[in-house]
Amino acid sequence: MTDSNQNSSCSQKNSLKEEIPSQKLLERHLYEKPSFRIPKTSLFFKITTEKVLVTATLELCQEENSPINSLADSFTNSNSITCSLTPSLTDSLMNSVSAESPGSLSPSFTGVPKSLFLHGKNLSLLEISINEKPLSPQNYTLTEEGLLLHNPQSSFTLCTTVELHPKENTHLEGLYSSGRAFLTQCEPQGFRRITFYLDRPDVMSSFFVEIQAPEKDFPVLLSNGNCLESENKEGLLTVKWEDPFLKPCYLFALVAGSFECLKKSYVTQSQRSVQLEAYVRPGQLLKASFALDSLEKAMRWDETRFGLEYDLHTYMIVATDDFNSGAMENKGLNVFNSLLVLANPQTATDENYFHIESVVAHEYFHNWSGNRVTLRDWFNLSLKEGLTVFRDQEFSMDTFSLLLYGSLTYKDSNPPSSLEDQGPNAHPVYPESGYSVDNFFTTTIYEKGAEIIRMVQTILGRPLFNEGLKMYFQKFDGQAVTIEDLIHTLFDSYVQNPQHHVFNLEQFKLWYSQYGTPQVTIETHYDKDKKLLKFVFTKSTNRNPRINQNSLW
Ligand SMILES: [Zn+2]
DSSP states (O other): OBOTTOSSSOOOSSTTTSOOOSSOOEEGGGOOOOSEEEEEEEEEEEEOSSOEEEEEEEEEEEOTTOHHHHHHHHHHHHHOOOOOOOHHHHHHHHHHHOTTTTSSOOOOOTTSOOEEEEEOOSOEEEEEEETTEEOOGGGEEEOSSEEEEESOOSEEEEEEEEEEOGGGOTTSSEEEEETTEEEEEOTTTTGGGTSOBOOSTTOEEEEEEEEEEETTTOOEEEESSEEEEEEEETTEEEEEEEEEEEEEGGGOOEEEEOOEEEEEEEEOTTOOEEEEEEEEOTTOGGGGHHHHHHHHHHHHHHHHHHOOOOOSSEEEEEEESOOSSSEEOOTTEEEEEGGGTOOOTTTOOHHHHHHHHHHHHHHHHTTTBTTTBEESSGGGHHHHHHHHHHHHHHHHHHHSOHHHHHHHHOOOSSOHHHHHHTSTTOOOSSOSEESOGGGGOSHIIIIIHHHHHHHHHHHHOHHHHHHHHHHHHHHHTTOEEOHHHHHHHHHHHHHHSGGGTTOOHHHHTHHHHOOSOOEEEEEEEEETTTTEEEEEEEEEOOSOTTSOTTSOO
16 A cells, blocks of 8 residues: 555555554464454445445355364363353453454353354444354344354355445545545455455455446446456446455455546566556546556566566556545555546656656555565564565666666655654564554555665675565465565575575564664774774664664664
């Protein structure tokens, strides 16, 4: 995701502006794997101008060695209890354990029904069934945070229908209206405003989406993946989409409205034909051509530099005037703030063109760094953002001359991430705790995260770095992983080389856990008699009292 308020291609969303919610502190080390997975997600959207009905059919199956069993063990072993959970006790347990990471965590005791928690916010539940049988109210509990299913089977199909009112959704997360169009924003936790789900990045699913709407109001109906079919019956348009690649729900997208489309075809290095499409408000078609040219350039660069090719039949960019973030990398269907995609050749400056190109490239590069290989939890945000900012910087440096790149990106001697890193909001690139995942979208996570990746490239050299990154995408394709997985893979062959036996990887990784910026002072002493010049380097902190003195410097 990219922020619209920054000239840089990426930055914070609502960082540190939000009030601290009353929920408890989220801690990275408390991560537990989801107890259930959702191999297949089918969504049916029935859209009218006033409301949207969403029917979600989820195939759920329990993970082997899920935390249900470990939690059950820990309770039964320590307390030797066998009891029944009342709904209120279940709720309080869920509130204590399910705030973010757990998501699906289900308390379970010997002889007591298990339960499964699905996130859901501001949803009006109309129908609910399991394995096509309507569920009676005593089998589930609705809370402000979601839906608690009592006594789920190890494998079942859940079907829910909820009613949404996009025009009343002022959060600009979930499904909301922009002018007369409807569109979505799900990163980081907007999908729970669309349907009940395990809204966490390590639950990856294949998505099938059917959208139905009156064509006169919504002539364009888009979602992720490949378009399977489109038909119009008596003014009612139905379009079906299928995304064959596993993805977390934060990458889901839907766009419904009236748009004009600029098309261009692209042939990948393996000779596959891909359709590039830019959807804009009527009358703005000519302003989108530079964005499509930029997209083509980015696709070619990623093939040449890292051997990474696009995977779907179509790549769509939608420009809208009402978008909370700058741009969002939803799989195959990027949504952009118009400012970052449209350029009027009569008035646009070099700087405008530069930012359009780098943001279009940034969102495209996410197709691999973020989408095909995604993050385990939001503490690992820099896994995709730091790496993708680095990739778009490399692209810009390769595409523009270094001099031009420098003049367009130069602001002052302190880049934004450095200013944040020296102030009261300083925090590690790999945070250990936080009150809200929204607060992780900072310049430190994005830009300082990119600088750490650049250090890795400097240490390894470009050829070894390129090989390491290719290995990372190969090894973790279709998985939700961590910053450790990335760093260890990049350094894998380097640390095995006996020539590099002095390199300490654990020491290097401190760059992720230590906040603050080192101050390096260099003194020179020249001995005229001996004709010897001596340099003395001194490292110190920037006087931030929160910096741990026992770390890198
Ligand atoms: Zn991004």
